[in-house]
Amino acid sequence: MKILIIGGGNMGLTYAQSFLRSHITSKEEMMILEKSPERAELLAKKDIGTVYSDAELCLREADLIILAVKPQDAQELFAQLKPKTDPQQVFLSIMAGVKIETIAQGLGIRKVIRAMPNLPAQLGQGMTAFTSSEDVTRIELVMVQNLLNTAGKTIYVSQESFIDAATAVSGSGPAYVFLHACHDGSGAQAGILHSGIRTAGHPDVFGGSGVVPGFQPFLPGVDTEGRIQRRHDGGGAPGV
Helix, strand or coil, X not given: CCEEEECCCHHHHHHHHXXXXXXXXXXXXXXXXXCCHHHHHHHHHCCCCEEECCHHHCHHHCCEEEECCCHHHHHHHHHHHHXXXXXXXXXXXXXXXXXXXXXXXXXXXXXEEEEECCHHHHHCCEEEEEEECCCCCHHHHHHHHHHHHHHEEEEECCCCHHHXXXXXXXXXXXXXXXXXXXXXXXXXXXXXCHHHHHHHHHHHHHHHHHCCCCCCCCCCCCHHHHHHHHHHHCCCCCCC
C-alpha cells in the first residue's frame, strides 16, 4: 500500500515516522508532498520516504492520501488535486473543522475518513477520534485505524458531529489538564458516552505531561486557546 502524506508539518512528520517505526509500511511506499522548499529539504534529510513538491508526480501513485495541511489551505489544495484524483483512492483528513462532504465535493471523491488527533500523538500517546463516509469499506476503515493506532489510541464515532465533541475533549485536553478542567462534565454535555470520554481523556493526562518540557499544550490562535481565553474573560474556570 502506497501512502502519500500531503503536508510535512508536525503531524505529517509524526505519522510518517510512526508508520515506519511500527513497520506498517516502508520508506519505499511512503511519499510526502511538501510545498515549502526549506521544509522539503529537512524532510528529505530524515530519510522517511520520497519527498515531492508537485502533486502531478505522486498523487496518482497513492492508495491512501493523508491531508495534513492547515484548514485555511484546504480550498486551494482541493483545486490543485481534483483533476488528478481517483474515486478508488481513500483520503484521510486530519484538517480541523473541514467536513467530510466538503472534502468529497472539493476533490470529487467518495471515500473519505475524517480524524482528529491531538498533540500527544507526537509522542505516540495521542487520542484520535475518527469517522468515515459510507463508501469507505470495513477493510479500508480497519487499515486506517491500524495506521492511526501507531500514534496512540483511537475511538470511532458513528456521527461526524461527534468529531467536534471528541476534539474538545481529546484535542484540547492537554491544555485543560494543566488548568484543572473536568473532562467528564464537558464531554457528556457534548454527547459522548462516559466510557468514550475516559478513553479519550486518560491519554491527555499521560500524553499531556509528556509534552510539557519545551512544549505548548495549545498553539497560539488555535481552538483551545480561544476557548480558554473566553472562559477567563467571562470570569469562569477554564473548560470546554
